[in-house]
């Protein structure tokens with residue numbers, strides 16, 4: 001496996017262990033003992049090439065580089081990031097201020113997620129006669145959506161990184177919990193009745209779980 005030198009940062013530290021991570025920009029950061037030679041580093045990278053390839057694939061799913069000209073795909077639509085005083089969607093552009101860009105983006109994602117998920121959840125609920133109380137957009141990591149006993153459906157703002165079909169699956173999943181508060185046979189039968197190819201969507205979503213770690 002060839003690793004682009006620009007994508008690799010080697011930090012020599014007073015440590016006995018090698019540690020490695022791939023960040024949201026697809027850069028490999030390797031921490032190695034001071035005494036480790038280049039051959040040792042090459043051997044380590046070689047040995048972990050499958051892990052690296054998987055992480056690189058995950059990071060390629062999202063552009064977490066928020067500089068001007070970068071492209072961010074939200075609910076399946078690609079937007080080019082550009083500068084602007086107020087965060088907003090401006091045609092095919094996502095306008096973000098120069099300072100505090102990540103915070104502004106999160107604010108915009110919350111707004112977009114609220115709009116889209118209110119629309120999707122409402123449409124599925126109307127069509128299949130589900131009742132829910134309200135929708136919340138949260139910053140919770142670890143899950144895309146959840147449903148409380150009282151019928152409040154919560155979605156992570158990161159749901160904006162899913163395609164529209166995948167986001168709809170999450171809405172269907174949570175609405176089915178208003179009838180079945182578990183993941184039993186009846187629950188999955190209900191999901192399947194609404195979305196026969198839900199398994200494909202679940203797989204696509206699982207691949208994107210990594211975004212929870214990065215934003």
Ligand SMILES: [Zn+2]
Nearest residue numbers: 173177182183
């Ligand atoms: Zn569930």
